[in-house]
Amino acid sequence: MATFAAPTSAEEEEAQLQAALRASEAEVDARAHELERQRANSRRAREDAVRAAQAAEETAIRERNARRHHATTTAPRPPPAHRHHHNTHAPPPTNLPPGTVLGVPVDARYRAHPTYADEETALAAALSLSEEEERKRRALLEAQRHRAARPDFLRGLDDARRRQREVDELEEALARSKEEAELAEALERSVLETGPPSAQSRRGAPRYPHPSIDPLTEEERADVAAAAFRAAAFGEEEPPARAAPATAPPAPPPTASPPEDGWTSTDATATATGASRAARAEARRSRSRRRFHEDSRAVLEKAAEERKNALAKEAAARKEAAARREAERRRAEEERAEAARERLRAEKRRRERDAERARAAAEAAEAEKAKAAAATTVRAAAARAEATEEAIRARWAARVARDIGEADLPRALATLGHAPADASVASARRAYKKAALTFHPDRNGGKSAEERIRGEEVWKLLSQKYEEYNEGSS
Numbered sequence: 001m002a003t004f005a006a007p008t009s010a011e012e013e014e015a016q017l018q019a020a021l022r023a024s025e026a027e028v029d030a031r032a033h034e035l036e037r038q039r040a041n042s043r044r045a046r047e048d049a050v051r052a053a054q055a056a057e058e059t060a061i062r063e064r065n066a067r068r069h070h071a072t073t074t075a076p077r078p079p080p081a082h083r084h085h086h087n088t089h090a091p092p093p094t095n096l097p098p099g100t101v102l103g104v105p106v107d108a109r110y111r112a113h114p115t116y117a118d119e120e121t122a123l124a125a126a127l128s129l130s131e132e133e134e135r136k137r138r139a140l141l142e143a144q145r146h147r148a149a150r151p152d153f154l155r156g157l158d159d160a161r162r163r164q165r166e167v168d169e170l171e172e173a174l175a176r177s178k179e180e181a182e183l184a185e186a187l188e189r190s191v192l193e194t195g196p197p198s199a200q201s202r203r204g205a206p207r208y209p210h211p212s213i214d215p216l217t218e219e220e221r222a223d224v225a226a227a228a229f230r231a232a233a234f235g236e237e238e239p240p241a242r243a244a245p246a247t248a249p250p251a252p253p254p255t256a257s258p259p260e261d262g263w264t265s266t267d268a269t270a271t272a273t274g275a276s277r278a279a280r281a282e283a284r285r286s287r288s289r290r291r292f293h294e295d296s297r298a299v300l301e302k303a304a305e306e307r308k309n310a311l312a313k314e315a316a317a318r319k320e321a322a323a324r325r326e327a328e329r330r331r332a333e334e335e336r337a338e339a340a341r342e343r344l345r346a347e348k349r350r351r352e353r354d355a356e357r358a359r360a361a362a363e364a365a366e367a368e369k370a371k372a373a374a375a376t377t378v379r380a381a382a383a384r385a386e387a388t389e390e391a392i393r394a395r396w397a398a399r400v401a402r403d404i405g406e407a408d409l410p411r412a413l414a415t416l417g418h419a420p421a422d423a424s425v426a427s428a429r430r431a432y433k434k435a436a437l438t439f440h441p442d443r444n445g446g447k448s449a450e451e452r453i454r455g456e457e458v459w460k461l462l463s464q465k466y467e468e469y470n471e472g473s474s
Contacts, residue, residue, distance in 0.1 A: 010351065017347055018344075021340050134292050138299065141296060141300075141303075142299065144303070389449060401461070403415055404461060404465075408468075409468070410428050413432065416439075418431045418432075425469075428469060432462065435462060436459070439455040439459040441455065441456055441459060443455070
């Protein structure tokens with residue numbers, strides 16, 4: 001902080017005050033700029049760290065998704081085996097009674113599989129599950145859209161929880177894909193088991209000789225699960241479904257005896273019904289997939305639009321914040337300038353008050369000095385008057401004593417011009433009272449000092465003589 005010498009005049013004091021104020025303002029501005037620079041560096045470091053973490057996270061997610069996509073798309077897929085790969089070389093039976101398919105009565109098959117007896121109920125349940133999965137996927141896309149609309153510096157704060165949530169969602173999608181594959185396989189198996197086979201699929205031995213025998217190999221099962229997983233996790237198109245059994249040709253007109261191969265019109269009708277149901281189910285699944293992809297595309301477009309709007313709003317908010325900071329900076333500068341001017345005005349008022357107090361003190365000192373001089377003059381005049389009065393009193397005392405000091409009361413009154421009418425005491429007293437009207441101090445208050453002192457001395461001596469006269473006459 002700058003130091004200044006003692007001022008020698010009011011102008012130098014004001015100049016030093018201005019210099020001190022400028023130095024103080026410069027120091028405050030330097031501190032404010034340093035603090036703003038530190039804040040900007042800290043904010044920039046935080047933003048760089050968040051961006052780096054976000055870039056690393058996005059890179060890791062892209063690599064992980066690429067690995068998963070590569071693993072699911074490049075896995076070797078064996079050619080699908082024929083639907084009837086069991087006992088494909090067995091000759092078709094020729095001695096099956098009417099109403100019997102693959103050696104098992106139709107009613108017995110329905111009783112053995114009560115869960116899949118009603119194909120419409122099973123297909124409706126499958127479609128309801130598919131719609132529920134689509135709703136869940138749309139909800140997931142909506143959540144991702146909301147997350148994408150958030151600012152960049154907020155998306156990297158919950159990295160661990162988001163990764164755990166992604167892992168949970170992928171595991172759930174994999175489980176759902178497996179369940180869907182198993183459900184589709186069970187539905188297909190139910191249709192094949194409950195519906196009459198076509199002319200090309202009839203064999204001499206049953207398709208599933210034992211419940212432990214699975215018509216799908218491990219490669220086919222993995223292929224179905226991988227396709228369902230890709231559709232659930234990445235939104236890829238599912239591979240073409242297996243072709244539904246073609247509609248059987250119209251049954252021949254009824255005859256008196258059944259055909260040679262044992263095929264009846266009832267079996268043809270059942271086959272056509274199953275094929276039409278499978279075709280309708282496949283059409284519904286196709287519509288559901290198409291609707292799902294359309295909804296996904298609409299959601300992504302909406303998310304992109306909202307992201308664009310969010311970026312525009314963020315830019316507008318940054319611009320508004322910059323304008324607000326600039327206005328605050330200008331207001332702070334104006335406040336500092338106003339504070340400096342107020343300090344100057346306060347300093348000016350202080351100097352004026354000091355000067356006023358100095359003038360008042362000087363005037364008081366002058367008045368005190370004049371008062372002391374006046375008091376001295378009054379005391380000197382009083383002393384002179386007292387000395388003069390003492391001299392006058394001494395002179396008149398000597399003169400009165402010389403004139404009437406030796407005489408008695410009647411002769412003294414006669415000397416003073418108030419002689420009694422006769423020698424009686426009453427006449428002397430009346431003459432004394434007349435003399436009192438002339439020489440009493442109360443009667444000489446407005447006269448000159450000479451006359452007043454003469455009257456006082458005469459009255460003093462007359463009072464003594466009157467007392468002596470009264471004592472002598474009594």
